[in-house]
Amino acid sequence: MQRIAEVEEKAVAAISAAASTDELKLLDQQYLGKKGELTGLMRLIGTLPPEDKPQFGGAVNKAKARLQGVLDARVESLKGGERAAQYEKERIDVTLPGLTPQAGREHVLQLAINRIHAVLGTMGFEYAEGPELEDFKYNFDWLNYPEDHPAMDEQDTFYITDDTLLRTQGTAVQGRVFEIEKPPLRHYSIGRTFRNETVDRTHAHTFFQVDCFMVDEGVSMAHLKGTLDTLASAMFGDEAKVRFRPDFFPFVEPGVDYAISTPKLFGGKWVELGGAGMIHPNILRRAGIDTEKYSGFAFGLGVERIPMMAWGIDDLRNFLENDQRFLEQFG
Amino acid sequence: MIRDFVETDLSAEEIGDLLTMTGFELEEITEEEGEPVLDVNIMANRGDGASVFGMARELLAKHPAAKPTELYKKSLNRHPASDVSAPDAASKTSVTLETPNCTRYACRIFEDVENGESPEWLQKRLRQIGQRPISLLVDLTNYVMMEQGQPLHAFDMDKLSEGRIVVKQAKDGDPFTTLDDAEHKLTADNMMICDGSGPVAVAGVMGGLETEVSATTKNCLLESAHFVNTSVRKTRKQLNLFTEASYRFERHVDPEGVVAALNRFAELYAECTGKSHVPGVVDVYPIKPTSARVTVRMDRANRILGMDVPLQDATAYLTRLGYEVTSEGSTITAQIPSWRIDVVQEEDLIEEIGRVHGFDKIPSRLPEGQTDIGGMVNQEKFTNHLHEEALRCGLDQMLSHSMRGKHPLDTDKPAIELRTPHSPEIAFLRTSLLPCLADAAVKNGGKNLHLYEYGHVFDAEKESINIALLVTGVNQSEHWGHKASSTADFYTAKGLVERLAESGNVSISVSPDSADTRLHPTRQASVLTSAGPAGVIGEIHPDIADQLGFTEPVIVAELDLEQLYSVSADHREPRSISRNPSIRRDIAFVIDKSTPYSDVQAVIEKAGGPVLEKNWLFDTYDGRGIEPGQHSLAVALQLRKVGENFTDEEANQVRDSIVSELEAIGAKLR
Incomplete structure (x- = not known):
């Protein structure tokens, strides 16, 4: 159980420190992906006595949900800034001449x-x-x-x-x-x-x-x-x-x-x-x-x-x- | 002068407006020597309007608040004179009428005249209406004509051989010199005033040079006559002489006013000179006008006019216009005045009543009753549809003249020529729209144009309605961001023709079997329908293009819309669409260039069968690795079945069978 808390703490710290959504994607994989660290803890469940199994599984899932929430929030906050930078790069001069369509003119x-x-x-x-x-x-x-x-x-x-x-x-x-x-x-x-x-x-x-x-x-x-x-x-x-x-x-x-x-x-x-x-x-x-x-x-x-x-x-x-x-x- | 006839407070503008609303349209009011002068249009059928007296009658009819003057009343009474039947004049001359085109001829004689300048008032009035004062006798004839509407002519009596008048038709070839010093060759259509020896005036048109009055004239014979309008018109046209007199006679002059004008002249002559004339009028009047009576039913009049005019008002209007009127119940019978040959039936009187009552009082009502669906139908609708499609295709509409000069893009059929063209630029009717579009292209710079026109073309057999197009260069103005993808070539024009035909539900085929000398010998095609040829597509022949100044290829097409319409379907047969996915296979093969692509396509479609939903040529290549005389074609095959999906193997089988059929016509898979 302590192991769960450790992994979660480490993950939260990494997420907070991440500077871009690209980094967050990696962290997502690292902790929550199929082979992620937190997901990986589930595999330990087999080593536990049967009476502890449900409790452990529940704790892992809760930790995953919490972490997902933290991750999503961080993605949202970073995305805003990144999009703004992207939009600035995509800026066009709308006063340049338009392309006239080729419809014929009636007499x-x-x-x-x-x-x-x-x-x-x-x-x-x-x-x-x-x-x-x-x-x-x-x-x-x-x-x-x-x-x-x-x-x-x-x-x-x-x-x-x-x-x-x-x-x-x-x-x-x-x-x-x-x-x-x-x-x-x-x-x-x-x-x-x-x-x-x-x-x-x-x-x-x-x-x-x-x-x-x-x-x-x-x-x-x-x-x-x-x-x-x-x-x-x-x-x-x-x-x-x-x-x-x-x-x-x-x-x-x-x-x-x-x-x-x-x-x-x-x-x-x-x-x-x-x-x-x-x-x-x-x-x-x-x-x-x-x-x-x-x-x-x-x-x-x-x-x-x-x-x-x-x-x-x-x-x-x-x-x-x-x-x-x-x-x-x-x- | 109109105030000599009408006593009124109306301004010149108000008088002009009232005359306009009687039908005599005011052209303009100008100020001449301090007085307003009205320029009024006379309708072609209203000779009675070509006088101040006639205008006054219209004004008084329209505006009864104005009062007629003594002069008006005298004119209405036809200027009675006490000496008319005195025998003196008849003892000095005689009048013989030998043609029915002169129905009345009268004259007065003035002796010991001094034909000097007119008094200032008379000169001024003539100047005000744009006439040049000449001499007293001439000025008075003109003045009385303007006032009373009856043309007069003054002869120098001493120059009239035997001092007598004979009116007859000329002999073909007779020469005659009019007083404008122009020589004419006469025909039997020309009615002439003659003296004892020969012609002295063209009746109703112009006097002769030799008998004209001059400063030395001592004795004058003054003519006032009635000539039949159609005879005067014919002569005026033949001799190309247009005079104030012919203008009036052509439109009809009141035969009953002939002597009145002589009397009015005599009165003014006495006023101006203090002298008198030889008493008596010689008046030969063998053909009197038949005085018609016309009946108008007021219920019908009101139904036609769309407004209610009370019977007593209608009676009053007609009376004021000079009709003698009786009424019975709601029917009015009117005796037509001798100055109105234009009034012959009920509708004419309805117009008289309506115009005096005021057409401005007619209410506005929408048509009632049953009607079909309006607008365009049949071929006109088809034409309009193709017109709209041409616009959607990005072609600019042109409209050119039907009459034009010769052009190298005329068809080889002989053009219809105008009988008397007034310039070579409009001497022929167009045989084709292509010359028009070529002219339009040249006019607009000759480059980067996509034009079309629809309209009538003509040859000896028939008048057709065609649609034609002309393309050259790119159909896009130069743009900083989008570069034009291609310039127009034969296939641009072909695609446009195909699109136009498709939009009109017409099935066409494009055949290389074409030999139009206006077009590039190896870049032209004929357009065929099930009813026969319907047009051509091709690049303008390089020689002609050079001649017209084109520096880039110009491609044209022209289609006969009647032909296309004759084979057009109401709609195209829709097919149900499959909801299964399609599968694409591409094939590339080398084949002789001499094999037309239409053959290739026919083989592909036959071999592909119903599962070949679509096929299109997407590339051609004839460079390195390809034998001369051959090219490589790349065709996309789009396959689809209804209700089931194509497997890869099935698709390959279809492709392979197409390939083997292509190999049978000489294609080699690459």
Whole structure:
């Protein structure tokens, strides 16, 4: 029994004197390991008379438990300091540049287009695309243009032949939809349109246009306004307001130009976004739609206007020139 | 001038705003010689708006608090003059109409004129609207046109052969010199004002040089006529002459205002000179406008407008705009004024009522009724999905012009050409997206770029939607700590194409059977689907790369999205996954380089069978110890069974059977 106390005392002294957790690991083995000194005392148990055996075994185990406690406490106290030293060694300069991930950047017009999809798609408008190289029929005839309308002039429109041209308006998709679908209809398209313009900061020969329309029973200009209000709020914030002003387009009657205004942008001024109105009865009749039963609205929207207005881009030419110094500011 | 017609306290800005809300949009207000001048846009179908009188009518309709002046009332009454039917003028000239494109021709005659400078007030007003004062007669024609909307033309009567007027179509090839000293060759489409011997003016467009009034003019014949708008437009386009007169005639001028303008001119002439004119108007008016009546049902009007306009208000609006109106129940019947050829059906009147009532009063309501799920479907949805995948793959999106110039990366199919391109840079429609991406790469320095674009391409057969990508260099900006692991090569592009196809649930194969002259002869491949070829992958041909200024290899790929979509599956078939551990065996063997790896892989997969879960090439070597023309390939085999573990012996057996099959195609285990 005295032997137990001696070993324990020696071990406690060694543990107290240890300067690192590495030393403590050795001491752990030396006293408490399978072949450790304290564990080794258990082997003496065989030499004892049977009545002393339980008492001796209990004493060894108690000593082991006490020693383990002392050891653990010492490990804990040493670890703190060692970790602190280790952490200091591992210190980094967090102000060094980060590694930019390699995700691709979306084009600024695509970002605007995505927002339009989100709004019109959730309002139940189905997306339909048409060709850029369009039939004269869909670009003009279907849209109630009189035979010699100035918009058809060679100086305004890019012709390939008399019958094919680069579409001058997204509205050209309407006739294609009307040929195959019947009301109720809600459709929109987004795509390139082309006009023969000399290019400068504020003029382009190619621009992206949204065309959106619906035909159903009882559709009114109030529904047109409600749809545009929703779109404007989504694009320019909840405070955005829409204003109608009479205007003329062959494919709508009544026809309006709509402008938006928000206190935050454009100094509270009204800024025109596009043309709109009730689909012209001549078009509905051509589509075989009963104008006594059905009516419809349509509106157009220049996609470029959205980033130009929302983010203050002031040169139209930037959009299709693919200069990454421009594009990387948005995507 | 508008205050000559409207008595109001409104400021110029307020007048501009009101006109804007009638549809005549205020462009700007400038100050000219101390007075505000409004620049207002005229809608293409509203010729009646191209006059101060017409603007005044809109303003008074929109803002009844303003009062019409005596001049407005007189204009509304079409400037009656007591001498109109006097025979004197008719004794001095005659008018013959030989074309239906002139529906009315009237003239007055002024004798012993002194065509000097106009009085200062008249000159000032013309200057304020940007017109150059010329002489009294010319200035008055311009002034009356601006005021009343009716173009007038003053002829030097002594220069008119036989002193008479004939209106007829020109003969093809007739020469004519307009008063701007330009010579024209006429066609039968051109309506001409002629005298006893030949043309003296292009009807509705411009007078002739020879009969123009000058400082020495003694006698003047003043023309006021109505020409059919489509005829004037055609001639204006053919002769490329754009004048204030043609602008108005193209948009339609009120045929009932023809004599009124002559009378107003005579009145102002007397005011300016104290002189009188030859009494009488010669007025030939064979084709009178048909006066249509249009009915509007107010319940329908309100349903379309989405707001309630009371019947009596609607009646008042139409009356103020010049319609003669009767109503019965909730139906209004309106006689269309002669200056409004744009109003032909109910919807046109609904617009009239709505715009005077105020479109700003329309409430905002969301659409009602049933609808399908909105947004993109079918091919558009597929395209958008691949677009998003390309972004996730680290490619930057480009958007380029559909119209462009020729480029060495155009396909060999002939490009569609614009009929009248205004510059060679936009003369053709793109046949491929590769020229666009190459341009974008050059623009952005030509190095370390990973770009893509989707969009329409064109050839004689069809318009397609393609997706294309271009990779060169590393896809990482230079970093102090992380060095870029590799630069782009063919396999980078191939991997991207495979990933895009996989994300769209399209099964593709990449075949060496490709001979695209735009690409490196031995570094290109075609992309195949079960429906046929869908695109190419390859390094830009070194000659073309040199020409474009690229100094490092540039690899491109282009895919036809319609083709890919046609073979895309809704989803991929999932397989159940084994919960037992896998075991790996690596093999390395030497084989002829001429054996395509796809053959090697096919042998491995066939021999491995279903327990070969995965295999991948992890190393190649052709240096020391390997015969020329051969290389060493190291392939990892990942084996797994469902429901039981692989033993080492079983794994070795699978490996050995793969090796023996590889030996059958000439491989030698290292």
